[in-house]
Amino acid sequence: MKRRVPRLLPWLDQRQPDVVCLQETKLANNAFTKLLGDELSDRGYEVALNGEVQWNGVAILSRVGLNDVVVGIPGAPGFPDPEARAVAATCAGIRVHSLYVPNGRVPDSDHYQYKLAWLAALRDMVGTGPRDAIVCGDMNIAPTDADVFDPLAYADETHVTAPERAALAELQALGLHDVVRDRWPHERIFTYWDYRGGFFQKNLGMRIDLALATGPVADRVRAAWIDRLARKGTAPSDHAPVIVDLDEAPDGDAGPTVPPSSASPPRPGSVRLPQAR
């Protein structure tokens, strides 16, 4: 996160998101607040944090309300102890989840089994949650071969194996829509490019950062895209932000937590800027 502050703050000022989901903050909560608390509150953001000292770490920033914060996932496994990989909050009537799914490292390894069990716990939480919801973050799974620059590039490695894709499909079977792919059904779109080998310049990437919305939220999507520009320049993350623009909730369909004076529609964004790389 420290390394990404000079990228995050101008990006917030440029894109003006109402809600931001961050992953891989790699900061304890008190260090995050010390580093960014004033800058974020000056911009009108409330913050929900689930951080730890060196690895992982997720956050939600919101300037349209931030209620009912839940840190972590009930019943999720640890490795071996619980890790800071999930935080949820209700923002303008929408249940927002910021997630950093375990990497899995090597198929069939302990970490891989952890990843699958963690995804099952995530599914259970989202499945019993509110109707209006959006699941954002680094899923560490490319949903299909079309989400990898070359299906053979990561063959037999994590992120593309059948069990991982099945776990993601089980989550989506709750009725979640992959709103970016729905808007760009045939395009070559990626959210992650390895730092090595000039992969970004060659556009050799993977689409592993997703925004998955329940039907009522998906119906409000006006635009959904990957902010490739944010992967350029000095000291970028190796992931690009995913941006989702939503229309206002339809009349009579607003949840009880929607502020009556909310003049602009919520625009949840799943962001990977803070990867301190």
Next chain:
DNA sequence: ATGACTAAATACTTTAGA
């Protein structure tokens, strides 16, 4: 070839990422 980049800890190397 387990490499190529990048970041962070207590750190001058190791670990992790995907």
